Amino acid sequence: MKKVEVVAAILIYGDEILCAQRAKSKLDYISEKFEFPGGKIEAGETKKEALKRELEEELSINPEINDSYITVTHQYPDFELTMHSFLCDINTKDISLNEHISSIWLKRSELLSLDWAAADVPIVNKLMQDE
Ligand SMILES: Nc1nc2c([nH]c(=O)n2[C@@H]2O[C@H](COP(=O)(O)OP(=O)(O)OP(=O)(O)O)[C@@H](O)[C@H]2O)c(=O)[nH]1
Numbered sequence: 242m243k244k245v246e247v248v249a250a251i252l253i254y255g256d257e258i259l260c261a262q263r264a265k266s267k268l269d270y271i272s273e274k275f276e277f278p279g280g281k282i283e284a285g286e287t288k289k290e291a292l293k294r295e296l297e298e299e300l301s302i303n304p305e306i307n308d309s310y311i312t313v314t315h316q317y318p319d320f321e322l323t324m325h326s327f328l329c330d331i332n333t334k335d336i337s338l339n340e341h342i343s344s345i346w347l348k349r350s351e352l353l354s355l356d357w358a359a360a361d362v363p364i365v366n367k368l369m370q371d372e
Pocket residue numbers: 245247248249271275276277278279280281282322324358359360361
């Protein structure tokens with residue numbers, strides 16, 4: 242089974258977290274789902290370098306990347322995902338949606354109102370517990 246390793250940012254502005262909606266995809270289980278921005282680690286990159294590059298590409302932002310949060314492993318039908326999440330404080334809501342089709346800033350208690358990619362659910366649950 243194919244393995245995919247990604248990094249993802251939990252972008253925090255005050256008491257709100259950025260939730261970003263993926264574009265339509267042929268894989269219906271991730272199509273138009275909400276996620277934390279990020280992407281695959283390229284050869285030679287550290288996790289934080291990969292996340293910095295992805296945040297610049299996807300949102301045109303360059304926030305400070307703080308502590309790693311949790312790593313989730315999830316078996317999707319076509320691949321096994323390992324996702325490393327990082328907490329990032331951001332001092333502006335001024336982002337460009339270069340790849341996502343929508344975004345919303347939500348308080349932790351509101352996060353479960355969205356249709357998240359399955360791999361993200363443990364991260365969302367921990368964010369709500371840690372409130
Ligand atoms: N970035 C990100 N990817 C996630 C999350 N949850 C989740 O299941 N994924 C999955 O992890 C994979 C990461 O893909 P990506 O499309 O964001 O990465 P990328 O930009 O490097 O992709 P590409 O250059 O191959 O198009 C996708 O299959 C995506 O569905 C998440 O919260 N953030």
